[in-house]
Amino acid sequence: MEYGESEGDRARSASDPVRSAQGWVILVTGVHEEAQEDDVYEAFADFGExxxxxxxxxxxxxxxxxxxxxxxxxxxxxxxxxxxxRGESVLDVPVEASWAFVRGRTRDRRD
Structure with a gap:
């Protein structure tokens, strides 16, 4: 842990989302095997473009x-x-959304 850094700062930096080349990508898991793009699009379009x-x-x-x-x-x-x-479903199947890309925890180098 760095001087002046709290445990909360360290934990937060380990899971900070990282921007992709064109935007911010989320990973949705638990998608029904027969879901179509339109089903997922309709569920997530209310939150933004x-x-x-x-x-x-x-x-x-x-x-x-x-x-x-x-x-x-x-x-x-x-x-x-x-x-x-969080806690919602698509085609009556619960789904979970999270960041697709997060900043990994950096290891301290001790040379």
Whole structure:
């Protein structure tokens, strides 16, 4: 721990979201295997302008693998989606949203 740094500061920096090249990306898990882009879009569009939405499909079955990546233009919109979808469902299946990219904890170097 650095001089003047509290435990809260250190814990917060270990999970600070990191901006992607074009915006702020959240990871949505628990997505129903038969969900369509429109289903996920409608659930998350109320929180801000969605710049992109990606549902990864299983090549063999053609069904959704259970997660989605959603990109918002601002950090506030993405945070609103994470907070707003806490405890909510898409197609009657509970989903969970979190930051896709976070700053990792840095290790102290002792040379």
């Amino acid at each position: 969605i710049k992109s939405l990606h549902l990864n499909l299983d090549r063999r079955t053609g069904f959704v693998k259970g997660y989605a990546l959603i990109e918002y233009g601002s950090k506030d919109e993405a945070q609103a989606a994470i907070d707003g979808m």
